[in-house]
Amino acid sequence: MNDAKIRVNKFSFYYGQSKALHDISVDVKENTVIGIIGPSGCGKSTFLRSLNRMNEIITDTKTDGEIIIDGRNIYDKDVDIVDIRRKIGMVFQKSNPFPKSIFDNVAYGLRINGAKDKNYIAQKVETSLQNAALWNEVKDRLNTNAFELSGGQQQRLCIARALAVEPEVILMDEPASALDPTATLKIEELIQKLKEKYTIIIVTHNMQQAARISDFTAFFMMGELKEYGETNKIFTSPAKKITEDYITGRFG
Amino acid sequence: MNTRQLKQIFGFNLLRICAGIIFLSIILILYDIASKGLNIISWEFIFSMPKKGMTEGGIFPAIVGTVMVTSITAIVSIPLGMGCAIYLNEYAKNGKLTRLIRLSIRNLSGVPSIVYGLFGVVLFVQLMNFGTSILSAGLTLGLMTLPWTVTASEEALKNVPKSYREGSLALGATKWQAIRTNVLPYAVGGMLTGTILGLARAAGETAPILFTGVAFYIPFIPKSVSSQFMALPYHLYVMSTQHPAIEQVKPIAYGTALVLIIVVFAMNLSAIILRYKLRKLKEE
Ligand SMILES: Nc1ncnc2c1ncn2[C@@H]1O[C@H](COP(=O)(O)OP(=O)(O)OP(=O)(O)O)[C@@H](O)[C@H]1O
Ligand SMILES: [Mg+2]
Numbered sequence: 334m335n336d337a338k339i340r341v342n343k344f345s346f347y348y349g350q351s352k353a354l355h356d357i358s359v360d361v362k363e364n365t366v367i368g369i370i371g372p373s374g375c376g377k378s379t380f381l382r383s384l385n386r387m388n389e390i391i392t393d394t395k396t397d398g399e400i401i402i403d404g405r406n407i408y409d410k411d412v413d414i415v416d417i418r419r420k421i422g423m424v425f426q427k428s429n430p431f432p433k434s435i436f437d438n439v440a441y442g443l444r445i446n447g448a449k450d451k452n453y454i455a456q457k458v459e460t461s462l463q464n465a466a467l468w469n470e471v472k473d474r475l476n477t478n479a480f481e482l483s484g485g486q487q488q489r490l491c492i493a494r495a496l497a498v499e500p501e502v503i504l505m506d507e508p509a510s511a512l513d514p515t516a517t518l519k520i521e522e523l524i525q526k527l528k529e530k531y532t533i534i535i536v537t538h539n540m541q542q543a544a545r546i547s548d549f550t551a552f553f554m555m556g557e558l559k560e561y562g563e564t565n566k567i568f569t570s571p572a573k574k575i576t577e578d579y580i581t582g583r584f585g
Numbered sequence: 586m587n588t589r590q591l592k593q594i595f596g597f598n599l600l601r602i603c604a605g606i607i608f609l610s611i612i613l614i615l616y617d618i619a620s621k622g623l624n625i626i627s628w629e630f631i632f633s634m635p636k637k638g639m640t641e642g643g644i645f646p647a648i649v650g651t652v653m654v655t656s657i658t659a660i661v662s663i664p665l666g667m668g669c670a671i672y673l674n675e676y677a678k679n680g681k682l683t684r685l686i687r688l689s690i691r692n693l694s695g696v697p698s699i700v701y702g703l704f705g706v707v708l709f710v711q712l713m714n715f716g717t718s719i720l721s722a723g724l725t726l727g728l729m730t731l732p733w734t735v736t737a738s739e740e741a742l743k744n745v746p747k748s749y750r751e752g753s754l755a756l757g758a759t760k761w762q763a764i765r766t767n768v769l770p771y772a773v774g775g776m777l778t779g780t781i782l783g784l785a786r787a788a789g790e791t792a793p794i795l796f797t798g799v800a801f802y803i804p805f806i807p808k809s810v811s812s813q814f815m816a817l818p819y820h821l822y823v824m825s826t827q828h829p830a831i832e833q834v835k836p837i838a839y840g841t842a843l844v845l846i847i848v849v850f851a852m853n854l855s856a857i858i859l860r861y862k863l864r865k866l867k868e869e
Contacts, residue, residue: 385755387751387754387755390750390751390754392678392679415757415758415759416757418754418755418756418757419756419757422755422756423755425748425751425752425755427748429746429748429749429751429752431749431752431753431767432749432771441753441756441766441767442756442757442758444766445753445756445757445758445762445766446756446757491752494752494756495755495756498756498757
């Protein structure tokens with residue numbers, strides 16, 4: 334199992350005294366889509382945000398165990414948090430474009446990482462927007478404010494923004510929860526396409542969506558990873574009764 | 586009509602009267618000063634030196650003095666206040682120390698201005714050896730406006746959505762990069778608005794400059810920041826209470842008052858316009 338891109342090993346997370354994640358262990362293969370499901374408050378977002386150390390913004394938190402990405406524990410003392418976050422991109426549940434032009438939104442990550450060359454930046458912005466399936470809709474108005482885009486477009490813009498800095502892993506926290514079915518479909522198609530180049534971990538409340546887009550599914554409950562395996566298997570013959578109950582909607 | 590409606594009408598009118606009283610008194614003050622001060626104001630009055638023991642001539646040195654002192658106040662208070670606010674809002678952990686700092690800042694804004702004046706004498710005039718000067722007075726006023734600047738700046742920072750910071754950090758920005766490129770640009774307008782209001786107040790203060798550098802009568806423009814100076818509020822005070830020929834100089838006093846009010850109003854107005862523009866920008 335050493336070829337795993339991400340290897341979570343007995344990882345626990347605490348908000349102050351309260352333990353939000355209990356001894357999570359899971360291996361993630363490169364170029365796969367992992368769906369994370371589970372009832373509200375079970376720790377899905379906490380888990381996701383642990384993977385790029387985003388939780389550290391919150392004061393008084395603590396971790397145990399390790400998360401090894403490309404053979405390196407990202408919680409080691411000498412790891413540069415900035416490198417981690419560049420390598421592990423993140424798309425938030427609520428799309429959060431910056432109040433800048435469409436172009437500047439996508440260029441933002443490049444610029445803070447030191448890119449100066451105008452042609453390089455323009456080129457990168459274009460390919461990122463293309464990869465996020467947004468280019469055709471915005472190519473004539475790159476200088477308009479990102480807030481003028483529709484909700485679905487804004488979310489794809491955030492994906493483009495994340496892609497621009499060339500991450501290897503993309504974390505998505507319910508990226509389609511605020512979108513209508515058409516926009517959702519677009520995002521789902523996009524995820525299928527992105528899988529060829531990236532490893533994607535996506536939180537979703539929508540069972541059908543998890544079944545449609547993910548190769549592997551992780552079922553969380555009350556801070557524990559209850560079951561993890563191929564999506565087909567989890568949805569057709571889950572090993573645990575509780576997983577089945579959740580998937581079939583008997584609670585949750 | 587039932588009693589609930591009556592109560593409502595009564596309450597409504599009570600509030601209306603309160604608002605009316607405030608509005609009326611402002612109008613009365615303005616009318617009084619404007620009616621007595623307007624006819625003395627002229628380019629001559631604004632741009633010439635006081636003459637003959639201040640019984641004639643203009644108030645130019647007082648205007649220049651006020652502008653210079655307020656500039657020093659701004660130079661001190663803006664970077665310090667903004668820096669402090671950035672530290673408190675973005676870096677400081679919400680512990681006991683931070684709460685203590687916040688509490689003292691809040692309390693500082695309630696300290697009477699004369700106390701700042703005395704403090705300024707000890708610290709700037711004597712200890713730091715700046716003497717009674719524009720510099721000492723400006724620094725004293727700078728300290729006095731700090732609570733405003735800090736509070737307004739913190740408020741402005743709080744108004745920037747958390748998602749801007751998170752989005753930036755998630756792309757690999759350092760904390761300072763996130764603040765500089767994705768927080769400050771959206772907070773700086775609000776910070777300035779609050780700061781200008783603080784400065785406007787400082788420009789009209791007498792007590793803090795009283796012992797730290799303002800002078801009775803200096804009929805020329807200050808040469809440097811280590812000179813003593815005349816200032817509008819103090820000039821007004823002198824002309825209306827200290828001058829030997831009080832009746833004779835009354836028009837000058839009213840003219841000074843009007844100029845002072847116009848200066849302060851202009852500053853407040855610019856803050857209001859700035860805030861309005863920013864709000865519109867945000868809505869777009
Ligand atoms: N900043 C925080 N401080 C303290 N506790 C928190 C914080 N954020 C989350 N928690 C707690 O941690 C637990 C897991 O929360 P988390 O946000 O990870 O759940 P989730 O599975 O993403 O839920 P949802 O599906 O509703 O988004 C919850 O009990 C929550 O109350
Ligand atoms: Mg969540």
